[in-house]
Amino acid sequence: MKFKQSNSVHSPAFKAQWRFPKAPKPHASLALFGRISYVEAPELREILFSMIRQDAPPHLVVELGALEQIDTAGIAVLVEGLATAQASDKKLLLCGPSDRVRATFEMAGLKEALHSCCKGPREVGARLTAAA
Numbered sequence: 214m215k216f217k218q219s220n221s222v223h224s225p226a227f228k229a230q231w232r233f234p235k236a237p238k239p240h241a242s243l244a245l246f247g248r249i250s251y252v253e254a255p256e257l258r259e260i261l262f263s264m265i266r267q268d269a270p271p272h273l274v275v276e277l278g279a280l281e282q283i284d285t286a287g288i289a290v291l292v293e294g295l296a297t298a299q300a301s302d303k304k305l306l307l308c309g310p311s312d313r314v315r316a317t318f319e320m321a322g323l324k325e326a327l328h329s330c331c332k333g334p335r336e337v338g339a340r341l342t343a344a345a
Contacts, residue, residue: 226253227280229260233270240272240337242308246279249287258290265294271303274337278309285321292326308337 227247234242241264249257264273275291277283291307298305307327310318318327 226250227257229257231264239270240274241270242274242276242337244276244279246281248282249280250282250284251286254284254286254290257287258293261290261294262297265298265301265303265305269303273298273303273305274308275305276308277314278311280311280314283314283317285317288318288321288323288326292323295326306337 227245227249229246230244232242232244234240243261243264245257261275275294295305295307310327315327318324
């Protein structure tokens with residue numbers, strides 16, 4: 214089963230939308246909007262893992278800049294995604310977390326997961342080039 218390039222999900226609390234930029238390197242980018250709590254975490258997991266496990270580009274970016282809030286269940290999904298992507302020979306980058314999202318990672322004791330973070334789109338290009 215191949216992934217759908219127009220995959221977009223809407224729930225009352227959050228929205229997830231896949232984008233497929235071609236420059237500087239082909240990659241899939243998952244933009245997250247709104248809030249993710251333990252209620253939405255399973256849906257986020259399904260969306261993220263379907264891309265990691267299927268015929269997706271080797272570089273995946275999760276855009277966190279428009280994410281207003283995330284709890285530890287959502288962070289656990291992202292950290293699990295980092296590990297699963299690595300085991301699948303893919304590179305997963307987290308991009309542009311707000312101070313609030315960054316603080317939740319730190320509060321959960323997962324500050325090291327932020328080492329894969331990019332500050333913005335310009336840094337994504339440099340990180341993807343370095344990962345090649």
